[in-house]
Amino acid sequence: MNTEIETLQGREAQGLASPGRRSLLVGSAGAMAAVSLLGFVPLARAEEPKSLPDYAAWKERSALIVHSANTMETQRGAIGAGVVTPSDRLFVRNNLPAPDVGITANPDAWEVRIDGVKNPKTLTLGDLKQMGVTTVASVLQCSGNGRAFFPHGASGTQWSVGAAGCVIWTGVPLKTVVEALGGPAAGMKYITSTGGEDLPAGVDPKSIMVERSVPLAALDSALLAWELNDEPLPHTHGGPLRMVVPGYYGVNNVKYVKNVAFTEAQTDAKIQASGYRIREVGKKGSPDQPSMWEMNVKSWVTAPLETGRKGRNMIYGVAFGGTKALDKVEVSTDGGKSWSQAQFLGPDLGPYAWRPFVMAADLAPGEYRIVSRATDSEGNAQPEGRMENERGYGHNGWSDHGVTVTVS
Amino acid sequence: MNTEIETLQGREAQGLASPGRRSLLVGSAGAMAAVSLLGFVPLARAEEPKSLPDYAAWKERSALIVHSANTMETQRGAIGAGVVTPSDRLFVRNNLPAPDVGITANPDAWEVRIDGVKNPKTLTLGDLKQMGVTTVASVLQCSGNGRAFFPHGASGTQWSVGAAGCVIWTGVPLKTVVEALGGPAAGMKYITSTGGEDLPAGVDPKSIMVERSVPLAALDSALLAWELNDEPLPHTHGGPLRMVVPGYYGVNNVKYVKNVAFTEAQTDAKIQASGYRIREVGKKGSPDQPSMWEMNVKSWVTAPLETGRKGRNMIYGVAFGGTKALDKVEVSTDGGKSWSQAQFLGPDLGPYAWRPFVMAADLAPGEYRIVSRATDSEGNAQPEGRMENERGYGHNGWSDHGVTVTVS
Known part of the structure; x- marks a missing residue:
């Protein structure tokens, strides 16, 4: 038996690496339970691209990374200006x-x-x-x-x-x-x-x-x-x-x-x-640990991603404060040494929505580490690093979420 | 030759009533011109349902009324709460x-x-x-x-x-x-x-x-x-x-x-x-007539449509002020004899957006004429009637835009 619900899901995802398992896994809860009870040894991660499962076939495949039949992620660059995420690009x-x-x-x-x-x-x-x-x-x-x-x-x-x-x-x-x-x-x-x-x-x-x-x-x-x-x-x-x-x-x-x-x-x-609990690496989950309830302040860059153009670049991203409204977002093109305030883009949809942001930067040829750092209305800013924890929950450190862009 | 661009489109739409013309009409500008030059006599309007033309095949067919290959309308009840119209339900x-x-x-x-x-x-x-x-x-x-x-x-x-x-x-x-x-x-x-x-x-x-x-x-x-x-x-x-x-x-x-x-x-x-000009019925278009530029204040009900339920009904609609923000929307369930102010629903996306509205009404069995009347921030309210004009432009009269609902 698996000791964690997400581990179970992770193994299910691995099972999907074998195309022959697809219908079995997508098909029914009974079949899934059989898989989990068998306790598959994790396989190497499957190669992209996987196709969309039937129940999500209406999704825009090109906008998604398909991890498994139950887990599909939106591509970082697939949300445009980012005001409202179109349903067919929303993660599953x-x-x-x-x-x-x-x-x-x-x-x-x-x-x-x-x-x-x-x-x-x-x-x-x-x-x-x-x-x-x-x-x-x-x-x-x-x-x-x-x-x-x-x-x-x-x-x-x-x-x-x-x-x-x-x-x-x-x-x-x-x-x-x-x-x-x-x-x-x-x-x-x-x-x-x-x-x-x-x-x-x-x-x-x-x-x-x-x-x-x-x-x-x-x-x-x-x-x-x-x-x-x-x-x-x-x-x-x-x-x-x-x-x-x-x-x-x-x-x-x-x-x-x-x-x-x-x-x-x-x-x-x-x-x-025991699931969705924040605890030290190596520890098991238990009710006395913090539960994954309110989200923390977070942001990330959505463009440019791998390459920029010489001269003016528009840097885009999204930021949100969880249950709190957002105060500001800063952007750095030198990995966090210096920061400039970005502008919010588009209508404000309220305190629970994210806000797209944009900042113009003039870039000479070279390599840039572009990062963003949001601050909520109560003054909570994203930390630089991770809060290490067993299941990798709640990560809002700005450093890891940056992108490395080459301008030539 | 047609004397009006929209008339030309209207005849094209009629041509589409014959399925055999579809590829010809959708296919190329040259083919379309041939149709217009031949000056087809308008045919009776085609029966629904027409299928979507290839260039709009990604649209949600059930949300649309297909008038022709170039004209597709969103069903009145197909916009949900109505904050942002999903692209696949947007008219063409x-x-x-x-x-x-x-x-x-x-x-x-x-x-x-x-x-x-x-x-x-x-x-x-x-x-x-x-x-x-x-x-x-x-x-x-x-x-x-x-x-x-x-x-x-x-x-x-x-x-x-x-x-x-x-x-x-x-x-x-x-x-x-x-x-x-x-x-x-x-x-x-x-x-x-x-x-x-x-x-x-x-x-x-x-x-x-x-x-x-x-x-x-x-x-x-x-x-x-x-x-x-x-x-x-x-x-x-x-x-x-x-x-x-x-x-x-x-x-x-x-x-x-x-x-x-x-x-x-x-x-x-x-x-x-001469096109898109407001003029009296029967007159030709000319540059001295008002052009269709800024939109006027307008609203309409989107639910319920034909039937309501006995007791509490939530009446929905959308309203906008063109280039001006909206002040209020009133709703009447007795064809405009008495009015109550509706509430705006969802985030305000700015002065050029529409605002969904909602009003609860307790309805006994009977027939109701439900109408809505919006007023913009400068005090302009929708008129009751039409401004009669040759091409049927700019209609924002509240009476025609109502719905008749039976509660049994």
Whole structure:
């Protein structure tokens, strides 16, 4: 057995290196569990290009790095000005194989149970749509975005910068729903959401289910979303209904959400209890370690990448502050020795969105290390280095995220 | 010969009713000219559904009404919350068949000539990209959006509300380019842009070319755009380079732009001199009539459409003020007898963008006429009725744009 959910995913990814395994792996939760139970020895990483799995076949292949059937990353240079990440360029990261696509055939019939409130109730998406609505732009980012930069070889998908995007969600504020049901029951401290994936037989559900708890404070911003980028929420991204917690790492934004419970304690599902915990390299995960909740301030350069042109170059990137608005972004073309402030580009979509930035630089022939450093509205700036940790989570060090560009 | 460019398009659309004509019509400018020169008698309108033409095959068919190979409208209910219109749901309206798609193969090599400045020059898109950048959200709307509501049968595509979308453009401010070339030459009063479409032989170019003049004041907001919604500008929408004049009707946003000239007078191309002019029903177009430049304040409901549910209904729509920001939107469920103010939904993308709005209404069984009325920041409100005019341009009357909804 694997001891970490992401390790399981990592081995699944390796299995995909063999084309013959594709349909088996993409096909069903049962098949996936069989793979994990067999405990495959990791193989060498597969060569690019892999094709898109069927459930994500509508994606723009040229904009993505396909790590596995459950993990696809946006190319660093594929987001243009970067205001809103087009859905077909948005990264994909599923903790379990997606449930049958049929669940989006009649989205309004989807049911979600609300527990831990004064008047618990099962509501359909059709009901939710009449209760209220909000639209918010927010960064969706995997906890392991930047994992590829950890020198100890953190296990899991080797994301560079592309396990992130800025998208527009539309749904009902969770607070509106909960108030209609009398509010949270006394003493509840967490919002615990459960995904609607099919769980394989013969495996302890707690070891594999997607069930995440976030602090009750998230009630002020959380929504139950049925639209992504002004279209019905695609099955690939959790449709028909997804819990969205703006400013929190991706894993907390539970897909195919079928249960939302206000609870006294965090769930004991493995994905919460030992998974997605920050700890020293070599240590196992446990509930006393920090959980991957609120995102930290971060930025990266998106252009130019390998080569620049002699003379004027427009340096682009994106920056965000997690749950906080952004104050500024600085850019350096000499690896961080000197910095200049970049300009924000395009409309401000609110505190949870990222902001594209741009800075003009005149470059003579030579090699340049271009880095960016964002500071949020509370004065938190990206550090230079990594916070070393076993699973390579939460990396926002500016040095690793830079690019080396040759001008000739 | 046709006397109006849009009439010509209308006849082309009719020709498309015969499937056998498809490749001929979509194929080349020469073929299209042949059709127009033959002067086809208009046929009855074709039955839906028509398929998408090859150059727009990437569009979401279910979101569109295909009027012809050059005119595709977004379904009223296909824009979700409506913040940013996804590119694959955005309407298409070409005045001429698009040039060969090969022009987007190497976008940075595209050339645009800048004339009527102190130092005229031909610049490549690669050059433009290093001169400066701006990103702006704006409504793109055809002058004839709403034409279907005119009772006199205004000729041209019978657009309802879907010849409009709110999109994000990225490009260089035209002002930046012009200042680098010494500024406009003395006495220039217009910005005249020419499209890069191939013109058929044997036809007076002035009678068919896409060349539009806008007042010099537009220099404060115009840009030469190479991205639409954070992706390279698709060929379908004018890529590799398009003149964008935020707040101005679609026709002024010249596709495949190959020449931008500062001029003393407006161009004498037919599309400017007699086309896109507001005049009385039955009159011919002429240069002394108002040109379709700045858009007026407008809104429409997008949901519910035909049927509502008993009890609470969320009424959605979009509203914009053209070149002015929006002040408010009111909604009526009784055909305009009583009004309530709606709430704006989602982030404000700036004065040229539209704003989605929402209002909750409790509806008993019955029939409702739901209408919306927007007011811009200068106090201009939508009128109740139409401004009758020959070609059915600029319709922003609230009454025609409403929907009749049955609740049972």
